[in-house]
Amino acid sequence: RKEVEQDPGPFNVPEGATVAFNCTYSNSASQSFFWYRQDCRKEPKLLMSVYSSGNEDGRFTAQLNRASQYISLLIRDSKLSDSATYLCVEMDSSYKLIFGSGTRLLVRP
Amino acid sequence: EPEVTQTPSHQVTQMGQEVILRCVPISNHLYFYWYRQILGQKVEFLVSFYNNEISEKSEIFDDQFSVERPDGSNFTLKIRSTKLEDSAMYFCASSELVEDNEQFFGPGTRLTVL
Numbered sequence: 570r571k572e573v574e575q576d577p578g579p580f581n582v583p584e585g586a587t588v589a590f591n592c593t594y595s596n597s598a599s600q601s602f603f604w605y606r607q608d609c610r611k612e613p614k615l616l617m618s619v620y621s622s623g624n625e626d627g628r629f630t631a632q633l634n635r636a637s638q639y640i641s642l643l644i645r646d647s648k649l650s651d652s653a654t655y656l657c658v659e660m661d662s663s664y665k666l667i668f669g670s671g672t673r674l675l676v677r678p
Numbered sequence: 679e680p681e682v683t684q685t686p687s688h689q690v691t692q693m694g695q696e697v698i699l700r701c702v703p704i705s706n707h708l709y710f711y712w713y714r715q716i717l718g719q720k721v722e723f724l725v726s727f728y729n730n731e732i733s734e735k736s737e738i739f740d741d742q743f744s745v746e747r748p749d750g751s752n753f754t755l756k757i758r759s760t761k762l763e764d765s766a767m768y769f770c771a772s773s774e775l776v777e778d779n780e781q782f783f784g785p786g787t788r789l790t791v792l
Contacts (some may be wrong), residue, residue: 613783614783
């Protein structure tokens with residue numbers, strides 16, 4: 570069974586903190602990975618794609634480790650607006666998305 | 679900015695009734711998807727659709743479910759005889775290309791089966 574596993578959290582951090590999430594995937598054949606953000610009772614929204622070389626978008630850095638089959642997301646200088654659930658997502662060989670259960674982040678003032 | 683829209687935002691129905699959930703994908707997108715999320719659980723793939731036919735469906739997508747693109751803009755999910763366990767948030771998504779490309783999600787329809 571193809572699974573994406575994440576620590577559900579919640580991660581409770583103060584504003585300005587750096588926080589990191591990891592997730593693992595089981596399907597070694599998958600080629601594409603993403604981090605989505607989901608606010609309470611809203612749709613998932615793409616945060617960033619994840620590449621083996623690592624990619625950065627402002628305060629967010631994503632990394633893929635194919636050998637260990639894990640994906641990471643680093644958020645620097647956390648803002649209150651970063652509070653959300655972060656979904657680790659794998660695109661399988663048939664191009665459907667397989668979602669992790671999500672990691673909740675709470676950023677406190 | 680173009681977006682995926684879904685109607686209704688909330689549908690309440692009695693067990694055994696048929697429901698049709700509607701989606702308008704982004705206009706130049708060719709690939710369409712339905713996902714669902716039961717409250718407190720992960721988002722799950724239901725079905726993908728391309729060139730007027732189903733590309734893939736999950737084991738959740740049994741004979742009670744069907745999809746249709748009745749015209750050039752709408753993409754619908756029909757549940758023929760709803761069960762209590764069909765209560766969930768149903769998200770429509772679309773993408774321009776299929777591989778390595780963002781799937782844009784609609785705001786979802788919350789289905790409550792009583």
